[in-house]
Amino acid sequence: MFKNTAAWVPGPKLPLEVKSAPYTRPLANEVVIRNHAVAVNPIDWIVKDMGEIIFGWIKYPTIFGCDVAGEVVEVGSSVTHFKIGDRVLSYALSMNQKTVGPSKGGFQLYTVLLEHMTSAIPATLSYEKAAVFPLGLATAAAGLFEKNQLGLEYPTVPKSLSNGKTLIIWGGSTSVGVNAIQLAVAAGYEVFTTCSPKNSNLVASLGASKTFDYKSRTVVSDMITALKGKTVAGALTMGDGGADACMDILAKCEGNKFISMATYPKPKTPPKRFAVPIGIYTFVSWSAKNWVKSKTNGVNTIFIEASTVVENGVGKMIFEDFLPRALEGGNFVAAPDPLVIGKGLEFANEAVEKQKAGVSAKKVMISL
Structure with a gap:
C-alpha cells in the first residue's frame, strides 16, 4: 500500500510536525487521493490557537487542512463518479465533528474524502488553481x-x-x-x-x-x-x-x-x-x-x-452536480489566485504563518 507522510498538529498552539502517517483505505462512499496541492485557511490557525472554545471535539495529535486537489488512487465499493487516475478537488472534512480524524485532513500525501464532496476538474485547471475552491465554496x-x-x-x-x-x-x-x-x-x-x-x-x-x-x-x-x-x-x-x-x-x-x-x-x-x-x-x-x-x-x-452542506444536499448539489459542469464549460473561475509558498509538507508551518499574517485576494497553499 502507499507510504504516507503528514504535517501533524501535535497539540494546541504547537507548530506542525512532519512525520509518517498511516494510509487509510476508503469506506464504500469514499475515495482516497494523492494530494498535489493543499491550501491554507484561517480556520487552520484559529483552531490551533483557540480551538478549545468552539472545536472541543478535536483530539490531538491530528491533521488539519480542508482544501485539497490531486489524483484518485483508490475508490470505495459504492463509488460511481470516480476511478483511479481521475483529477479532482475536494473539501476535506478534517474538523467536522462527525467525521473528524487524521485520515480526513489535507496536510498529508493521501487523504480520505467523501465522493459527493469531491469534484472532477478539467485537464486545463492546475492542481494549485483547483485547491483554491473547496472550503470557500x-x-x-x-x-x-x-x-x-x-x-x-x-x-x-x-x-x-x-x-x-x-x-x-x-x-x-x-x-x-x-x-x-x-x-x-x-x-x-x-x-x-x-x-x-x-x-x-x-x-x-x-x-x-x-x-x-x-x-x-x-x-x-x-x-x-x-x-x-x-x-x-x-x-x-x-x-x-x-x-x-x-x-x-x-x-x-x-x-x-x-x-x-x-x-x-x-x-x-x-x-x-x-x-x-x-x-x-x-x-x-x-x-x-x-x-x-x-x-x-x-x-x-x-x-x-x-460542514453542514455535507448532509443537507447542498454539498452534493455544488460539488457533484454544479461545479464539474461549470468548470468544464468555463462558467466558473478559480479565484482568488493561489500563492504557493513552496513544494513539500515542510513548508506547512510557513504557509500557516503567512495566512495568519494576512493576504489580499490570494489563497495561500503548498504544492506536493
Whole structure:
C-alpha cells in the first residue's frame, strides 16, 4: 500500500510536525487521493490557537487542512463518479465533528474524502488553481442556499435568468466572497459587493454589478442609496464589521432582512496570553451587542458552518452536480489566485504563518 507522510498538529498552539502517517483505505462512499496541492485557511490557525472554545471535539495529535486537489488512487465499493487516475478537488472534512480524524485532513500525501464532496476538474485547471475552491465554496454555498440561511435559488449551468433580486456580499475579494459572487450570479441574482479599490476589477470580472470600498466612511449610505427601489435577497458577510454595516443597510431596504455571517468575532490582535478567556469574552460581548442591534433593526443574523452542506444536499448539489459542469464549460473561475509558498509538507508551518499574517485576494497553499 502507499507510504504516507503528514504535517501533524501535535497539540494546541504547537507548530506542525512532519512525520509518517498511516494510509487509510476508503469506506464504500469514499475515495482516497494523492494530494498535489493543499491550501491554507484561517480556520487552520484559529483552531490551533483557540480551538478549545468552539472545536472541543478535536483530539490531538491530528491533521488539519480542508482544501485539497490531486489524483484518485483508490475508490470505495459504492463509488460511481470516480476511478483511479481521475483529477479532482475536494473539501476535506478534517474538523467536522462527525467525521473528524487524521485520515480526513489535507496536510498529508493521501487523504480520505467523501465522493459527493469531491469534484472532477478539467485537464486545463492546475492542481494549485483547483485547491483554491473547496472550503470557500462550501462556506459560500452554505450561507447562500441552506434553508435556515439565505435560502436562495440554486445555481445552474448556464446561469439562470435574472430574478430581479439583489444580494449584498460584504467582502467580495475573500476566498468565500469570490465563490459567493459567482454562485449568486449563476442563480440569477444581482450582486452588490465590497472590497478594496485594488480588487474591484477582480470582483467585477466575476459578475458583481456594483462594488463599494469597504473602508469608505460613506459606504453604508452609498449602498443604501444604490439599493433604493430594489428588492434585497439578504446579505452574506465576511470580515470584521461586515455584519454591523449590513444591519444598518438592510434596515433601510426592502426585501429579506437576513444576514449569513461567515466570520466569527475574534480579538483584533491574537493574544499571546489568556487566549481562551479573551476569545470567549470577545465572542460573548459581540453576541450581546449583535442581539440588541438585530432586534432594533429588525434584521436576523446567523453564523455559517460550512460542514453542514455535507448532509443537507447542498454539498452534493455544488460539488457533484454544479461545479464539474461549470468548470468544464468555463462558467466558473478559480479565484482568488493561489500563492504557493513552496513544494513539500515542510513548508506547512510557513504557509500557516503567512495566512495568519494576512493576504489580499490570494489563497495561500503548498504544492506536493
